[in-house]
Amino acid sequence: MAVGLAPLPKLHPVAGFALGTACAGIKKPGRQDLVVMRCAEGSTVAGVFTQNAFCAAPVQLCQQRFLGAVRYLLTNSGNANAATGAAGLANAGQVCATLAQLAGVAPRSVLPFSTGVIGEPLPVDKIEAALPAALKNLAEDNWPAAASGIMTTDTQPKGASRQFVHQGVTVTVTGISKGAGMIRPNMATMLAYLATDAKVAQGVLQDLLKGVMDKSFNRISIDGDCSTNDSCMLIATGQAPLPEITAASGALYAALKQAVEEVALELAWAIVRDGEGASKFVTVQVNGGSCQQECLDVAFAVAHSPLVKTALFASDPNWGRILCAVGYAGVARLDTGRVSLYIGDLCIAQGGCRAEGYTEEQGSAAMREEEILLRIDLGRGTCSETVWTTDLSYDYVKINAQYRS
Amino acid sequence: MAVGLAPLPKLHPVAGFALGTACAGIKKPGRQDLVVMRCAEGSTVAGVFTQNAFCAAPVQLCQQRFLGAVRYLLTNSGNANAATGAAGLANAGQVCATLAQLAGVAPRSVLPFSTGVIGEPLPVDKIEAALPAALKNLAEDNWPAAASGIMTTDTQPKGASRQFVHQGVTVTVTGISKGAGMIRPNMATMLAYLATDAKVAQGVLQDLLKGVMDKSFNRISIDGDCSTNDSCMLIATGQAPLPEITAASGALYAALKQAVEEVALELAWAIVRDGEGASKFVTVQVNGGSCQQECLDVAFAVAHSPLVKTALFASDPNWGRILCAVGYAGVARLDTGRVSLYIGDLCIAQGGCRAEGYTEEQGSAAMREEEILLRIDLGRGTCSETVWTTDLSYDYVKINAQYRS
Structure with a gap:
């Protein structure tokens, strides 16, 4: 019973960013519950994570890794891999390592994300078994399937997309999110992934994301980063033929920031509109x-x-x-x-x-x-x-x- | 559907403290919604009140008056007289003045209390019309009727009582309370009235009450004094033939404190047990x-x-x-x-x-x-x-x- 939540809009592909899904059967058999995202070599990644002391194993790994060279993002729904201690960390590392091996990249270049029930061991075998299928259908126009793949109690997939033209070059920002709980949703994990084909240095991208958060995801009634798994990622693949954007890039920086802000706000509103039991x-x-x-x-x-x-x-x-x-x-x-x-x-x-x-x-x-x-x-x-x-x-x-x- | 809430226990009368009820028809016709309490001359009164910036008109008057000579406490349910501005203050003053006139005491010796819907004008006429009836049935054994009279969405009246003997003299502590909302019950007014026949100086009584609050009413899930009308009063009539109690009174002070604490905790638990919709x-x-x-x-x-x-x-x-x-x-x-x-x-x-x-x-x-x-x-x-x-x-x-x- 989402409130005024439109069907998924057109989600423009982002050059250098491909998405694949598969059915790992983690919670419900037959559901696409595994999402792999691949970003082009040279991509930069910004991330904002939960402040919860019980932050989940995948969040801990992400925080260690996202400033380095990132090539894959691996998300499962149905299990949060939170409050799982050392075994949880090992499990998160394990699924990343398996994906890295299959894809021929370094294990550290894979970021894990999980959402679902807290305290249950991550079903590593199921995830590993489904990875080849997800890698096989990686495609840049696969945003809608990924938007569905990351859902938990969401009733509808959530996505938003913007494009703008700078000096004759079209720049794209596309994103997907999941949410669900709405009154102080303490552990209703919020996940959001935004990607752009602009080229942006990590420090600049990180500042941009933090500024955008305070006008979007941090202004919906998710109580101050309190879930164990909340993560919002912004990936810049740098595939658009434009110079690298810095805070001094003037109009280009402003246009990118506005596009990211609009996508983030639309995704944040979609989370509210699809809040658990929401009628207003x-x-x-x-x-x-x-x-x-x-x-x-x-x-x-x-x-x-x-x-x-x-x-x-x-x-x-x-x-x-x-x-x-x-x-x-x-x-x-x-x-x-x-x-x-x-x-x-x-x-x-x-x-x-x-x-x-x-x-x-x-x-x-x-x-x-x-x-x-x-x-x-x-x-x-x-x-x-x-x-x-x-x-x-x-x-x-x-x-x-x-x-x- | 209160959880394990026993019927009202025996509420021992407190010498020098009488209670009367009447039907003012504020919200529902025929309901006893007006409670008058009279305390003997020379009583001391301690009070703890809401910290809400929108504290109700009666709370404002109480705070001004309770350190002086108090003779009557006037409570209505069905209307909170909160967010009612200057008119609300005038109305609270008016019903107190009418009671004072009927009883032949100074208007400042009457403390007003209200609980119910916020923002509606207090029905002064209805309250004034019912005051003579409430005064007429003032009696020291009228605690049960008063416990019912202060209820709003409570499903059961709440009361508790303790007695102890010091040097052959029986000292009584009896109290009633109302609550209802239980998850951060922002405006589910909590009212509690405790009375004892011990003789206690105001400063000592106030410290005792504050200490007791932090082990009882401030430890139930009422979010830090946030209703507009929350009030907890402790009245000492001094009618028991014992010397005035000070913090240096040793065993007597300790016994009184324990009795007040036990009554307060039983009343606080009763509020939780009767929390709105509570099943646990x-x-x-x-x-x-x-x-x-x-x-x-x-x-x-x-x-x-x-x-x-x-x-x-x-x-x-x-x-x-x-x-x-x-x-x-x-x-x-x-x-x-x-x-x-x-x-x-x-x-x-x-x-x-x-x-x-x-x-x-x-x-x-x-x-x-x-x-x-x-x-x-x-x-x-x-x-x-x-x-x-x-x-x-x-x-x-x-x-x-x-x-x-």
Whole structure:
């Protein structure tokens, strides 16, 4: 029951980046649950990873390897290989080594990714057995199959693509993602892979990715890198006939950054729209803050509140719950008498209480929409932040109560 | 569907403390929704209140008044009188003044309390009209009616009582509470009233209450004082024929503190057991921390995780979700290789991974219990903390999606 999530758009191939899938039968027989991605020699890779202390074995390996020469990315769904200790690390290394051997590259040039249940041993045999098939169907136009291959409780594959022309050369940015859990999805692994055929030095690519994260994946209600497996990768294959991009590349750098940002935001929104049990797509915009951080604190307090989320699910304009969340967000010396609240253009609260002329009927009508904009003005400055989230429905409980059964 | 919540125990009257109820018809006609409590002249009062920036009008008045001479406490359910601005403050003052006039005391000696929907104007007329009836049935043995009168979505009244004998004199501590929401119940007001016939100076009583809070109400999954109306009051009427208690009173002070602590813990547990939609009573005990705060951070991270809570609801021993919550609790330099996890006496994870010999069947059996003890050992020190919480069920969503309709 994804909210307004369109079918996969056209995903433009990225020169030098090929994708292959296979069925390893990790959790369900017959499902394409293994994805191999190959990038051209000389590609640079940027990565952002979970901050969870229990970060999974594949994440640990990735972090050690992604700054070196990367040739393959190996992803399995159905098993997170997290909380698996030394054996988990050995297993992640093992599947990478087998892929490296099959492909004739160094083991260190393979990055592993896993998503699924925590604490179960990685089924190394099943993965190794399926690798040849995945290598066999590597192709640059295979993004849609890969988008499906990385899914867990996602109901739809997620992808986005942009192209721009610089000095007569078309540059492509294409990406896929998976998500699913939406209320503080502590371990609903988020995986995202973006690739471009631009040529970008690693340091520049890394800075670009970090900047983009704070306007996309770090602004959806995934609680601050808290899953064990969250990873977002950006690969630049350098196959487009253009000079290497640096932060000083002016228009070219700006165009690339914008394209990556648009792809990342579309992927992040798709994760929210396909949040577990989601029936609403909710934008929480906080204006009038005295700094960015307090705007973010308020936005996430509202976005994470189970009481706000259940009210959204019920289309109940229970605005007191929203103000209450604003009140406990920890903003120092908040003058509640200056706080106002809007649903879309409808002013609900002003000066900290119900706005004059506001009626429940108006509120109910606004809350019945599938796409809801909550605007909060703190009335104490000029800073703004926006985050995106969903409601909390029966289906969220159902999905998460039954995930393993 | 409260979890193992016994019917109201015998609530011993407290000399000098009388309670009366009446039907004001605030939300539902015919319901006893108004409670008046009268304390003897010379009583001392301690109070702990919400830290929410949108703290309700009655809380603001209480904070101004409770250190003075208090004679009456006036509570209504069905309307929180929160986010109501200057009009809300005036309304709270008005109902107190009316009660003061009827009772022949100073308006400042009346403390107001409200619980219910946020943002609606307090129905002053209805409350004023019902006050004479509540005053008329004031009685020291009226605790059970008062326990029912303060309820909102609670399914059962909550009360606890202790007596001890000092130098031949019986001292009584009796209390009632209301709660309801259980996962970070941002505005599910918690109200608790405890009274004793001991004689205690205000400063001593206040310190005693603060200490008790950190072992009871502040250790249940109510997220750090975040409702708009949370209040916990402790009244000492001084009617027992004993000298005034100070912190230097030795055995007498210790006995009183223990009695208050036992009553507060029983009331706090009752709130958890009657949590909205609760089907499990869950104790989260964190041992082996290097300081209290990190134990608390871990315990609350686990207690607040919707993924842990839905797994508990499903009796699914999805222990990876618990370790994941431990991992994002923000403990600096946590060595996951030293973390272990138990359900009751069953060791599930050791050294950061699944314990040798652990089977899913064992885990499932342990999770099917109605009362569950999760024990986490961080393996880095000698500190411990315990918090109590519930699962997240369909009924939680249902109750909170329908609360106002």
